[in-house]
Amino acid sequence: MTKRISLTQYLIEQQRLHGHIPSQLRLLIEVVARACKRISISVNKGALGDVLGTAGSENVQGEVQKKLDIIANEVLIEANEWGGALAAMASEEMEGIYVVPNRYPQGEYLLLFDPLDGSSNIDVNVSIGTIFSVLKKPDGSAGVSEDDFLQPGSQQAAAGYCVYGPQTTLVLTVGDGVAMFTLDREQGSWVLTADDVQIPADTKEFAINMSNMRHWAPPVKHYIDECLAGKTGPRGKDFNMRWIASMVADVHRILTRGGVFMYPWDQREPEKAGKLRLMYEANPMSFLVEQAGGASTNGRQRILDLQPTKLHERVSVVLGSKNEVDRITQYHLDAKT
Numbered sequence: 227m228t229k230r231i232s233l234t235q236y237l238i239e240q241q242r243l244h245g246h247i248p249s250q251l252r253l254l255i256e257v258v259a260r261a262c263k264r265i266s267i268s269v270n271k272g273a274l275g276d277v278l279g280t281a282g283s284e285n286v287q288g289e290v291q292k293k294l295d296i297i298a299n300e301v302l303i304e305a306n307e308w309g310g311a312l313a314a315m316a317s318e319e320m321e322g323i324y325v326v327p328n329r330y331p332q333g334e335y336l337l338l339f340d341p342l343d344g345s346s347n348i349d350v351n352v353s354i355g356t357i358f359s360v361l362k363k364p365d366g367s368a369g370v371s372e373d374d375f376l377q378p379g380s381q382q383a384a385a386g387y388c389v390y391g392p393q394t395t396l397v398l399t400v401g402d403g404v405a406m407f408t409l410d411r412e413q414g415s416w417v418l419t420a421d422d423v424q425i426p427a428d429t430k431e432f433a434i435n436m437s438n439m440r441h442w443a444p445p446v447k448h449y450i451d452e453c454l455a456g457k458t459g460p461r462g463k464d465f466n467m468r469w470i471a472s473m474v475a476d477v478h479r480i481l482t483r484g485g486v487f488m489y490p491w492d493q494r495e496p497e498k499a500g501k502l503r504l505m506y507e508a509n510p511m512s513f514l515v516e517q518a519g520g521a522s523t524n525g526r527q528r529i530l531d532l533q534p535t536k537l538h539e540r541v542s543v544v545l546g547s548k549n550e551v552d553r554i555t556q557y558h559l560d561a562k563t
């Protein structure tokens with residue numbers, strides 16, 4: 227029988243043998259994983275747990291909050307605030323940062339999360355998830371402020387997501403490749419089920435919300451037109467399309483079998499760079515994708531190099547199989563628009 231490696235064992239190995247993670251970061255990741263387990267239990271209860279439907283409130287982005295958005299946010303805050311590893315947290319569902327109250331031990335890390343990604347899929351029983359990003363509080367800064375969070379994604383100490391699908395899977399990077407852990411519900415533990423995950427450089431599968439086609443910029447339209455032309459077109463191969471409308475689930479497919487994911491800028495709201503949020507959606511996913519050998523840009527620049535200017539900043543996203551992302555980025559650079 228093959229040896230089962232738990233998340234704890236994996237993290238201890240990363241800490242001891244490879245020197246990648248300090249003990250405070252290891253504890254932080256374990257607490258996030260425990261919170262995801264609790265969120266997974268709520269997700270699974272569905273209508274039986276009265277967790278479906280809207281909460282009757284809006285978040286800072288003007289989006290209607292679902293009950294599970296709020297539940298997941300609370301679970302993550304409660305689990306992490308007394309863990310001792312954090313100075314503050316930030317979330318899609320909270321306007322400002324949440325400073326760890328001084329009755330709890332203060333740590334040196336900052337945690338950002340999208341507590342429930344894919345909210346439109348909650349009530350229809352389609353895969354949803356939690357995305358998280360870990361930064362280190364800048365050295366020497368007294369107290370903690372929103373500015374401390376505004377670091378490029380290349381500074382992330384760890385990132386990951388949990389997908390609540392047919393299986394509950396936690397996907398993690400601490401900057402040394404990507405590992406996947408499946409929740410064993412009977413044992414209540416995370417078991418390592420894939421290590422050194424690699425995204426193939428080429429693909430025949432794209433993910434984009436095609437209903438927005440008439441609003442896209444020309445380089446995006448150019449790329450998708452070529453894919454749709456199939457075998458007899460310039461690409462010389464047929465492409466398949468998938469769009470789950472949960473970034474977590476779409477990225478999970480790409481980490482598992484390759485593909486390219488795009489949520490580009492479009493003309494509906496030209497003043498917005500994109501729909502997705504830089505700091506707790508695009509940055510953690512870009513870190514994971516790059517660690518798995520893929521690429522991630524905003525059409526022009528590497529996402530991990532972008533300097534954030536505000537907590538809830540939005541960004542255009544192109545990520546996945548490297549050769550495809552390079553091609554789409556080149557189309558944007560050639561168009562100079």
Ligand SMILES: O=P(O)(O)OC[C@H]1O[C@](O)(COP(=O)(O)O)[C@@H](O)[C@@H]1O
Binds near residue numbers: 346473
């Ligand atoms: O409904 P659309 O426009 O296709 O957007 C889908 C995208 O929106 C999101 O659901 C946004 O995330 P939230 O549910 O956290 O707001 C992404 O997960 C997904 O890729």
Ligand SMILES: [Mg+2]
Binds near residue numbers: 507
């Ligand atoms: Mg989201």
Ligand SMILES: [Mg+2]
Binds near residue numbers: 295340342343345
């Ligand atoms: Mg969300």
